[in-house]
Amino acid sequence: MKLLQDIIVLDFSQFLSGPSASLRLADMGAQVIKIEKKGTGDICRQLYVSDVMIEGESTIFHAINRNKQSYAADLKDEDDLKKIKQLIAKADVMIHNFRPGVMKRLGLTYDDVKKINPQIVYGEVSGYGDEGPWKGLPGQDLLLQAISGLSWLSHNKDKKPTPTGVAVVDILTGTHLAQGLLAALYRRGALGIGGLVQVSMLESILDFQFELLTCFYNDGGQLPQRSAISNGNAYLSAPYGIYKTADGYIALAMGDIPMLGKTLVCNELDSFQDKDEWFSKRDEIKNVLTEHLGPQTTAHWLSLLEPAGIWCSEVMDYDMLMQKDAYKLLHMEMEVRTGAGHTVRTTRCPVRIDGKMLDSTLGAPVLGEHNAEIEEQFSVTP
């Protein structure tokens, strides 16, 4: 039996944060139904676009919405809303990431929905929480990276604030939502009560920085200082970072500097015996390393470092990674077939259950593809 067999999720959310949560629930066996606006659908079908398209929609939409069904409805239309309420009555979970106030206007807040289905687990994603001066602003990944201090943690000291080039806020918010929904489903199984689960992108990206924020809170509010060279983490000593070699890049994690010097045959590092200096003089040490590592190949350095047990790695791009047996052995890729019949290669769920990968060949749905099927399953009446 799949972990979430027979669990029905109605997902009213768009873009990435909410849909990434429902993707994970789908991976683990839930039936996920996207409730989409008639005519246009999830905004992500059109707006949040890469320049690579599948079926006129961005690759991104297909990555996020595989293994889901689509039910098209106009929530402002009375008849459609009536049908939606019939779905809600039989669902286990509903998710939305509308801005505060939208569900109230539609009459689909948790308090409203509880009356139709007291056991429902209701998940809500906002950008900045439901109070305060930012509550009405758009909850968009880059904007949350901007205000949360995150962009001051990556890249070197002389560089502009540098966002992480993947939608980290959306993804983390989605994981927190999924955690809350699953915990509430567990509680429902025990007590028979529903629940309200709320997450915000701001709280999620603060939680992500919890180790470093806790330093900030307890250290007199000192701001992070990125290192001038090869910054890998503003809070860590040399050698932590990525260095250029003759033919690529090498990453060095935490390590003992004199021992690193001995292994790399870099005598200049011998003078840094005092551990405290590995932090206070990290740019000086990193400069020595940069000069030393530059002339030789990555393979040369790895051949010295790996046998000595020093934490290091080649830095790879996708082309390099895909060639590695260790990557191939993970079987991280799978093919799904979209509602319109196209094949899309994408990644699978990163969790294995009972030794098995959770793969599914179902691709993203065409807008409204499952209206008839779902109305039959739920015995919807007009």
Place this chain on the structure above:
Amino acid sequence: MTDIVLPLKGLVVLEFCQYLSGPSAGLRLADLGARVIKIEHPEKGEAGRKLSIKNLWVGSDSLLFHTINRNKESFTADLKDAEELQTVKQLIAKADVLIHNFRPGVMEKIGLDYSTVKQINPSLIYAEISGYGKAGAWQGKPGQDLLLQSITGLAYASGDQGDAPVPCGVSIGDNLCGAQLVQGILAALIRRQKTGQGALVETSLMESLLDFQFELLTTYFASGQQPVRSKISNANPLLSAPYGVYATQDGYLAIAMMSLAQLATAIDCHILHSYSQSDAFAKRDEIKELIAQHVAGNRSSYWLEKLHAAGLWSMEIMDWQQLSTHEGYLCLEMEQTINVPGADITTTRCPIKIDGSRIYSGTPAPLLGEHNQKIQEEILSEHLFTQPKL
């Protein structure tokens, strides 16, 4: 907080973990109501106790350890000692969840691998984290965050074209991996409720970081082209102009996705009107350069007002000093105080709200072996973990 029924109340989790990936999963389960017991070596304890950042300590343990391990108990046992291992097996027999993040082979050597442990407790949820999966040439490599960022291509997503690869300055692999593990554990607990069946839940730092890049990877599989960071203000290699961070006269502005025409009108940048929307990808760098020159001429607040008036997606870049005094942050009440004897620590709370309540817990991280006596007594009294489950 008073009327909240924590969803995982009554569940017992044994945490055989060190550093961040596993312990961050334990922390989330604890905050959601589970009783989390760290099983630690009697002398050395969890390695994370001695790992500090910025050389900040609270008593004999690092502030970092306190951050990740609040709200947990500690029970010490030498797993290489037959008698102590037996005691640990008694705990496992009654626990609901076991988590570990040892390298592949370690639990097998100790005799606490899933196939052995499930004989003692068939309904146990056994959850494990590895660095690179449990097969292949890399399984013995150190599962360290920066190394995993480096091999999975992630470092090529941030920074500008021409820059060296730029890692994310937070332990993103550890964090995501812990989060994935929690999801697997909770879903397995839901199945157990219906069938009584236990489960093996596995994930790895590598799979978690590949999953994180699923949009980039799916695009790469479809096009065969590696993502290209823009030369200027890269913030996501998949996205077109203006997406990025721009310097203003007095700070920085993040500008997200929007139509070029709307942007041009909103910030009075007439030259942008000569570009069509399809140029946003094709001439990304050229357009971003024009925007950069234009916004450098005035203050962030000036631009922000214009962009927000037009309903466009933009925010100022803030640091923690600016953020932590802003009403938008203060209203979240994200901070909580942990009462460690002799020193109060301020840290963050669980980011998930349940039934409208925020979840706080002021219980500090345990001293090494702090709960040995209590748990020993529970074992002897045979009341082990018999507090009412939900």
